[in-house]
Amino acid sequence: MTTQVKHVDEVTIRFAGDSGDGMQLTGTRFTETTAIAGNDLKTLPDYPAEIRAPAGTLGGVSAFQLMFGSKTVFTSGDAPDVLVAMNPAALKVHLKELVKGGVILANADAFSDKNLKLAGWESNPLEDDSLSSYTLYSVQMTKLVNLALAESGLAPKSIDRTKNMFALGILFWMYNRDPEPTFRWLKEKFSKAPVLAEGNITAIKAGYNYGDITRIFNTSYRVERAEIPKGKYKSVTGNEATAYGLVAAAKKAGKEIFLGSYPITPASEILHTMSKLKNFGVKTFQAEDEIAGITSAIGASFAGDLACTTTSGPGLALKSEAIGLALITELPLVIVNVQRGGPSTGLPTKTEQSDLLQALYGRNGDGEVPVIAASTPSDCFYAAYEASRMAVKYMTPVILLTDGYLGNGSEPWKIPSVDELDDFEISHPKAEDFSEDVKFQPYKRDEVTLARPWAIPGTKGLEHRIGGLEKVDVSGDVSYEPMNHQVMTHLRVDKVAGMTREIPQTEIFGEAKAKLLVLGWGGTFGAIHVGVDRAQQKGYSVSQIHLRWVNPLPADLGDIFKNFDEILIPELNMGQLSKIIRMNFLRDVIQLNKVQGLPFKGSEIETKIYSILDKK
Amino acid sequence: MSDKNAIKVEPVALTRKDFVPGNEVRWCPGCGDYSVLAQVQKMFPEMGIKREDFAVISGIGCSSRFPYYMDTYGFHTIHGRATAIASGVKLANPALSVWVVTGDGDGFSIGGNHMIHLLRRNIDINVLLFNNRIYGLTKGQYSPTSLPGAKTKSSPFGSIDNPFIPASVAFGAEASFIARAIDVDVKNMQDVLMESHQHKGTSFVEIYQNCVIFNDGAFADVSNKKTRPDHALFVKHGEPMVFGADQNKGIIIDGSHPKVVDIGKEYPIERILVHDKTNPLITNLLLQMTLDNHFPTPFGVLRQVDKPTYDEGLISQIDAAKEKLGEGGLEELLALGDVWEV
Ligand code: SF4
Numbered sequence: 037m038t039t040q041v042k043h044v045d046e047v048t049i050r051f052a053g054d055s056g057d058g059m060q061l062t063g064t065r066f067t068e069t070t071a072i073a074g075n076d077l078k079t080l081p082d083y084p085a086e087i088r089a090p091a092g093t094l095g096g097v098s099a100f101q102l103m104f105g106s107k108t109v110f111t112s113g114d115a116p117d118v119l120v121a122m123n124p125a126a127l128k129v130h131l132k133e134l135v136k137g138g139v140i141l142a143n144a145d146a147f148s149d150k151n152l153k154l155a156g157w158e159s160n161p162l163e164d165d166s167l168s169s170y171t172l173y174s175v176q177m178t179k180l181v182n183l184a185l186a187e188s189g190l191a192p193k194s195i196d197r198t199k200n201m202f203a204l205g206i207l208f209w210m211y212n213r214d215p216e217p218t219f220r221w222l223k224e225k226f227s228k229a230p231v232l233a234e235g236n237i238t239a240i241k242a243g244y245n246y247g248d249i250t251r252i253f254n255t256s257y258r259v260e261r262a263e264i265p266k267g268k269y270k271s272v273t274g275n276e277a278t279a280y281g282l283v284a285a286a287k288k289a290g291k292e293i294f295l296g297s298y299p300i301t302p303a304s305e306i307l308h309t310m311s312k313l314k315n316f317g318v319k320t321f322q323a324e325d326e327i328a329g330i331t332s333a334i335g336a337s338f339a340g341d342l343a344c345t346t347t348s349g350p351g352l353a354l355k356s357e358a359i360g361l362a363l364i365t366e367l368p369l370v371i372v373n374v375q376r377g378g379p380s381t382g383l384p385t386k387t388e389q390s391d392l393l394q395a396l397y398g399r400n401g402d403g404e405v406p407v408i409a410a411s412t413p414s415d416c417f418y419a420a421y422e423a424s425r426m427a428v429k430y431m432t433p434v435i436l437l438t439d440g441y442l443g444n445g446s447e448p449w450k451i452p453s454v455d456e457l458d459d460f461e462i463s464h465p466k467a468e469d470f471s472e473d474v475k476f477q478p479y480k481r482d483e484v485t486l487a488r489p490w491a492i493p494g495t496k497g498l499e500h501r502i503g504g505l506e507k508v509d510v511s512g513d514v515s516y517e518p519m520n521h522q523v524m525t526h527l528r529v530d531k532v533a534g535m536t537r538e539i540p541q542t543e544i545f546g547e548a549k550a551k552l553l554v555l556g557w558g559g560t561f562g563a564i565h566v567g568v569d570r571a572q573q574k575g576y577s578v579s580q581i582h583l584r585w586v587n588p589l590p591a592d593l594g595d596i597f598k599n600f601d602e603i604l605i606p607e608l609n610m611g612q613l614s615k616i617i618r619m620n621f622l623r624d625v626i627q628l629n630k631v632q633g634l635p636f637k638g639s640e641i642e643t644k645i646y647s648i649l650d651k652k
Numbered sequence: 653m654s655d656k657n658a659i660k661v662e663p664v665a666l667t668r669k670d671f672v673p674g675n676e677v678r679w680c681p682g683c684g685d686y687s688v689l690a691q692v693q694k695m696f697p698e699m700g701i702k703r704e705d706f707a708v709i710s711g712i713g714c715s716s717r718f719p720y721y722m723d724t725y726g727f728h729t730i731h732g733r734a735t736a737i738a739s740g741v742k743l744a745n746p747a748l749s750v751w752v753v754t755g756d757g758d759g760f761s762i763g764g765n766h767m768i769h770l771l772r773r774n775i776d777i778n779v780l781l782f783n784n785r786i787y788g789l790t791k792g793q794y795s796p797t798s799l800p801g802a803k804t805k806s807s808p809f810g811s812i813d814n815p816f817i818p819a820s821v822a823f824g825a826e827a828s829f830i831a832r833a834i835d836v837d838v839k840n841m842q843d844v845l846m847e848s849h850q851h852k853g854t855s856f857v858e859i860y861q862n863c864v865i866f867n868d869g870a871f872a873d874v875s876n877k878k879t880r881p882d883h884a885l886f887v888k889h890g891e892p893m894v895f896g897a898d899q900n901k902g903i904i905i906d907g908s909h910p911k912v913v914d915i916g917k918e919y920p921i922e923r924i925l926v927h928d929k930t931n932p933l934i935t936n937l938l939l940q941m942t943l944d945n946h947f948p949t950p951f952g953v954l955r956q957v958d959k960p961t962y963d964e965g966l967i968s969q970i971d972a973a974k975e976k977l978g979e980g981g982l983e984e985l986l987a988l989g990d991v992w993e994v
């Protein structure tokens with residue numbers, strides 16, 4: 037059989053296998069290689085909450101999807117074109133999503149009677165012709181790595197484990213990828229066990245050569261380089277980008293940074309990433325619980341560090357009371373919530389826009405806190421940077437919402453230069469600024485921002501007390517006076533409301549006046565963009581707005597809304613932004629709500645747009 | 653460790669007055685808190701630390717109003733979290749002398765978790781635990797240190813809770829410094845405060861404090877000047893455990909148990925147990941005597957050992973990483989990882 041070379045614009049591949057099969061690693065290596073090859077891409081890891089669910093079961097299937105292409109890629113792809121299935125359970129779980137005619141690359145050796153039974157197959161789908169509407173490549177990967185590594189000196193178990201690298205080798209061949217960067221990476225990763233490094237490299241080579249020599253594959257693909265702006269790039273996940281954004285803010289401001297955090301899925305990688313940055317002076321404190329995570333950060337903020345805490349939904353709930361403390365003491369603090377499926381423990385490893393209302397309202401009292409949301413993995417960098425800047429400028433806690441899809445997903449990121457980052461200057465009051473006549477007053481506000489001064493312990497002459505009790509404006513003394521509470525409540529609300537001055541003019545993708553506006557926030561940006569873009573290309577009158585600031589909302593939003601007949605709000609929740617928009621603008625909206633622990637597909641948005649506009 | 657990360661101790665020309673902010677103190681007349689406040693205001697100027705380098709952090713409760721009455725940097729926080737907040741203060745600025753003021757409810761009920769973790773981490777913070785065995789600010793419910801049978805507003809038939817002995821919890825949490833004082837004994841409290849300041853690591857000071865309103869006389873036998881000598885044992889490192897109005901009683905080890913004896917022919921002073929604050933067996937023995945009517949209640953520094961502190965560990969890891977990899981700036985941060993050029 038001869039192999040033809042096919043040129044395609046974009047491809048979606050899903051790697052699926054048992055939790056122990058190393059699918060996340062395989063996917064990540066393919067991603068890195070693809071990014072370096074100059075394609076744009078987005079990824080979506082999808083793994084079970086259990087570290088090792090029983091082998092071979094449907095519950096134990098772990099998957100990693102990426103879409104890459106020669107154009108800008110906005111999502112991790114709707115349905116996979118290629119499914120790598122390392123066992124029968126993986127095939128069972130993911131087959132229904134594979135596009136018709138798509139490619140299945142299966143490890144035939146894993147399709148034993150026992151595994152087939154565990155996964156609920158009545159007969160072996162690789163042999164019974166039931167997959168005839170797909171292009172099936174059934175390869176005895178386990179056997180082949182055993183042959184290739186017979187002389188390697190590796191234990192039989194370790195040899196079996198390299199089958200994922202064999203699959204990776206086949207894909208490298210299929211998509212014409214240079215395996216060299218992965219070889220380098222393996223050598224570094226296993227620098228203390230060169231036998232393992234060599235074994236894995238041999239497995240990749242064996243897979244690559246298998247593709248090249250056996251010619252069982254009738255097609256190999258070329259995905260040309262994407263037209264992306266010149267510059268330096270690196271691949272980041274949203275969680276990494278968040279960590280870098282926080283530390284970059286501290287560096288730009290000349291501050292030390294303190295992270296108080298308690299491990300929680302899917303936010304822990306922010307803690308991991310920052311813990312590595314010791315030579316950047318980053319202080320990370322793994323607290324005893326969520327409450328200590330945020331309260332230690334509040335203490336660090338009082339003492340003058342740029343302070344932050346990171347968590348996910350249930351953790352934000354535990355931090356509620358402390359957010360109120362940061363709010364009333366008017367201390368800068370960044371609270372990052374990498375949202376996951378709720379309520380309660382919910383779906384720890386799955387994404388959801390679960391906590392917008394919690395972020396906005398989850399406190400006792402009139403607890404206005406600015407809330408901003410990141411829209412892509414690399415945007416987490418800028419959102420975290422912005423959150424830090426705003427926290428300090430306005431002396432307030434700021435909640436940054438990302439989600440599991442952004443946090444774990446990755447994309448190539450064009451690294452900004454130092455000058456491209458917004459200025460971030462911090463000034464602390466000093467003893468010299470005051471005298472007998474002009475006394476230091478801890479709650480004397482900036483006239484524009486209403487921020488109070490950030491006087492830090494250790495500064496001579498500015499000793500003062502703060503706390504959770506209501507304050508008198510200016511002096512900061514404790515007060516239970518009725519009118520004082522009225523004044524202070526207004527001041528706190530006005531301070532946040534005034535932050536609209538920081539929000540740039542709202543960008544509209546599409547016409548400023550159209551039949552339909554699709555309004556989103558946070559991690560749904562890519563899918564909404566794809567849906568709107570496709571509809572626009574078909575001539576539909578539809579535009580997109582995506583919110584970074586959810587509290588306060590941009591000041592121009594009300595006027596913009598007037599130019600649209602209908603507003604569609606797709607959300608990965610039951611309609612939390614929809615509530616906010618209805619309440620603030622007294623205007624009805626159409627909802628599209630998905631709560632399956634999965635991100636939107638571009639096609640879901642597209643279909644909804646058609647169903648609205650075709651009716652008209 | 654660089655200077656900016658160490659508490660600066662040098663002669664300072666400060667007096668008690670410098671620490672009195674001049675606002676009205678609002679505890680009930682006769683409350684034991686007044687005495688503790690007075691001793692702290694007296695001892696701070698003697699510690700050789702500049703006023704601006706003190707930070708007093710509290711939670712919620714009667715005693716937690718303390719920061720408002722100290723003219724230092726202060727933070728009156730939320731219920732139970734003072735120890736966690738103080739941890740952040742100290743780690744952000746290790747040059748500060750950080751003092752936590754908390755109570756039996758704040759520190760051992762709602763804040764119990766943060767308390768034990770602070771103690772095991774051994775962050776260089778001083779904790780003053782005001783133990784009045786009652787909830788004062790919420791008007792008289794039993795606390796985790798109330799004795800069994802205590803009749804309070806929420807235990808009208810007597811408390812069926814088994815109490816904590818705070819100093820024992822501290823011991824179980826691997827505290828490196830454990831001391832006990834009582835509001836009415838000024839001299840002992842001053843000594844304990846000074847030693848607490850001098851100790852590197854978390855200093856845990858339990859202070860018996862009388863709540864005149866809701867639990868008056870909770871510590872009567874040791875607070876009453878007449879009965880105190882026979883009911884209180886003030887220990888000093890390296891000295892025999894002697895007590896009694898005539899200093900005629902002592903503690904010995906009889907087999908594997910402590911025993912109170914009259915010092916004399918049968919039990920000469922040489923046989924009396926000598927306090928060793930570094931010996932965990934001795935500390936434990938003293939702690940076990942606390943609620944046992946056969947023994948006096950021990951006061952003073954019950955335990956003091958030198959252990960690595962978390963704050964020094966954190967700073968030295970950062971220093972070592974900077975030394976090895978060079979200090980990272982913004983440029984280096986952005987260039988981290990596998991970077992490729994398009
Ligand atoms: S209620 Fe008790 S502890 Fe509180 S101030 Fe009054 S006497 Fe002191």
